[in-house]
Amino acid sequence: MSARVKICGLTRPEDIDGAVQFGADALGLVFYEPSPRSVSLDQAAELAKRVPAFMSVVGLFVNPSRQEVEAVLERVPLDLLQFHGDESADFCASFGRRWIKAIRVREAGQIEAAFEEFHNASGLLVDAWDPDRYGGTGKSFNWDLIPDYRPLPIILAGGLSSDNVFAAVKQVKPWAVDVSGGVEQDKGIKDIQKISHFIKEVHRVCKTD
């Protein structure tokens, strides 16, 4: 069984179209202004219109206010909320939408604790820890810290690219992988060939199983 693929940090219509064409399962829009991949409400509404049925549009937030999330939900048809900061489980659940929680992994036991704390999530996204940034760092972490017992689907992120995603999926067997920097030509500007190669590498895993 292959892992699903989320391509995050899309800002241009042509990148959405490329990710759709090459078989991504989910597309991420960043609503976090410090990120070079951040999109405005108008931009996000236009990008979301291009996404066909049976593909998910995911909204990424970092420590947003309730009003910020509600303003996005009024304008953009999001299928899933991704909380990538220090949000509580109660806050994440309070919008009546499906949500996933990202944690930044740096030590043993953290993932097990997060399974408990965020047990109502639709998935736990595991990313690399960085002292200065919440995500989109291009850094990976020690995949041995990911336990075999998984009460929630694991979404593997952090420094993935077509060079390492085959090995990552083989070793970790995640429900899904999430990539941003590894499929870009510049921050917020995706590279369609890299997206295609990345997705092919993920799908190649099930052919070798």
Ligand SMILES: O=C(O)c1ccccc1N[C@@H]1O[C@H](COP(=O)(O)O)[C@@H](O)[C@H]1O
């Ligand atoms: O993409 C961003 O700019 C970003 C900003 C703040 C929090 C998360 C962000 N992106 C997410 O980070 C991980 C890893 O990204 P990368 O592949 O290492 O570049 C991924 O889940 C993105 O969705």
